[in-house]
Amino acid sequence: MTPRLLLLAPLCIFLIIGGFLWKGLALKPQELPSVLIGQTAPPFQLSTVEDPTRHVTEALFQGHVTILNIWATWCSSCQTEHELWMQLAKKQDALFLVGLNYHDGLEDAKNWLKNLGNPYRLTLFDQNGRVGMDYGVYGTPETFIIDKRGVIRHRHVGPMDAMVWQEKLLPMIGVLENEK
């Protein structure tokens, strides 16, 4: 009987993979509720990719709506997402887009920005991923929207897409801009 059952194994494995693909199809770009929403952004002190001697803290988020985008050079979906950021940065000068380079090498990150273009005001360099951890980052890319007082208001997991940006985040940023 055993060989007969063994012959069934490929079918079973295939059906399991098929099940995942099926589920994958049904997935929607999700925003993950985060415990951090409504909380002040966790403190940090990091250097930037552009200038390793410069030190930046969470005070960076004060006084304007910040879009914090977490990315890495080893992440292929970040590359796809990057084009969108480039377009947005070109279109909207007022956008305060900050990058956080997560678990990466300084040279790699520099090359990436040099080659693909740099849409960010500045890019924080989180080499060992400690700050990402504080922000509850599971994987790249992720994007946080932080209001003028430095409070996290929204979290988007996975690559940003133009539709979500246009229909959801842009209006949200507009509302936040008008807050005191």
Add this chain to the structure above:
Amino acid sequence: MIPELGHFALILALCLAGLQCVLPCAGIFKKNQAWMQTARSLVLGQCFFITLSFLCLGYAFVQDDFSVAYVAQSSNASLPWIYKISGIWSGHEGSLLLWVFLLSVWMLAVSLDSRRLPLIFSTRVLVVLGMIAFGFLLFLWATSNPFARFLPLSPIDGRDLNPILQDPGLIFHPPVLYMGYVGFSVPFAFAVSALWGARTEELPWAKWMRSWVLAAFGFLTIGIALGSWWAYYELGWGGWWFWDPVENASFMPWIVGIALIHSLMVSDKRGIFQSWTILLSIIAFALSLLGTFLVRSGILTSVHAFANDPKRGVFLLGFLLLVIGGALALYAVRAGLLPPRGARGRNDDAKIELFSRETAILVSTVFLLVGCATVLLGTLFPLIYDAFTGQKLSVGFPYFNAVFIPLIIPVLVLIPLGPLSKWGHNACRDILKKIKIEFIVSLVLAMLLPWIFAKTVSMGVVLGLGLGIWIGLGTFKSAFDKIRQKGFWGLSKGAWGMISAHGGMAILVIGVTLVSYYHVERDLRIKPHQVLEIADYQILFQSIEPIEGSNYIGSRGYFLVSKQGKQVADLRPEKRTFVAQGIKMTETAIDPGMFRDIYISLGDPLGGGSWSVRIYYKPFVRWIWAGGLLIALGSFLGAWGRRK
């Protein structure tokens, strides 16, 4: 009018494909020869109409018919004509049409060749292929019609073709790659036919299948090599492999293809491993379909691209489940019936000895399949993770390097041992005696060469280089033995194919190792008239000047490369901005060489007349593609040699 003709031809082809699934199939069950014979004419008709439809789309592109939505999306009037043609397969609808077109070409080839086969077997093969064609034509017609019109408000000019895709590499890469992907449908159809008749017949299907597998594999190899080459010089990153999901999608069928070719050889020559071979051919095609699904549904890179049209993904996945699930179900029921056949009849010689060519092949195919499974896991893991946790992440090259490379090392060690050992029984001592000099020589060379030329030695280099030399020497040795036995002209094409493919693998392994360990990359800020050094070379940045092309503007840098005072090359990298979309592109300049490439890519102006420039020194990088081409040549030789 012409696009409507194309659309109509597509519908006719769909009808013929439907008939091809039903009529010859009914013939098989009713044992009606005349009905079975309709399969060939149906294939011919289908091929005609699909070709017609393909030409119509091409015509719409060349004529700039922007009332066709697909043309407007992927072409514009100022594009050079050759890119208008390659625009046909630059998007979703067109590349599916290309898929179907190539399927019909393979189908036609099978049907023209089918007179060598018993009618019932060839009819089954054509019915299975007809079902696949029907599924894809239905998909095209129902969800992705390339001929849909933008009426009445058709645009005056189309969007620009993505500049990355405006490259000679893209003209050939997708068709050749698809030729390989789609080609695996033929062994799949043979495998299903063999299972279909397993209860009543004993046919040498393995012999018939071989040339098809080899041909498809050859195309796939060239397709992958072209893709890697294109990424190397066009994307401006200087890498040749990124383990990106789309690359993996083509790499997985390639790996299984290698396993299939070798297991098939055992099934053909020795009549064993039959169910293993059949399973591998099903898996190879499943991975080709999966590749199409992954790339085309956008499921991995961007969920959104897919959410635009959920019908497409659901359809493709349903089709995948039906075709592969059906084949695997048939496998579960019938594979036990495939008898082990020896060269001289049933059950003769079907025992496997520990030290034999069979064992070497079996062990390698198992490792290859496991290696492929790890790549599959890495590719699908983000999806699985998402399904369980609702979170997204990306699996990068550290995983693939760490997991895949150790699994493939045993296979590389076994490559030269296979041809040197005999079918059946070998004394372990005989094999060792034959190859011990090669073993020692490759070990010594692997330590000595890096020490002499690079002054640094590391474990990775010794291992990689040693394996490469070992495969090379072992292959040379088996070629030498064969020539001594049969004379230079006495060797079959298949034997030459093996020598070429294994030699190619040796070159590939050496190239990969050396470029991974000894490449030098420098990113610099540099002004005209400055000189910089990389490896043994001096590079002088002479000047930078503005340029203008048919659809772009930009700058061109002039660099002089010299070595020990002698001028070696004069390189002119460019930075282009494409007017229609405002996208910036880097045109790298490469000084190619057999032992090294010098690669300059122009970054951005940094003010004060200085520019950011990246300069690479890539030793032995050409060996990777040369190895790939030799492997492809070997498989084509093998395919040709089998045709008797």
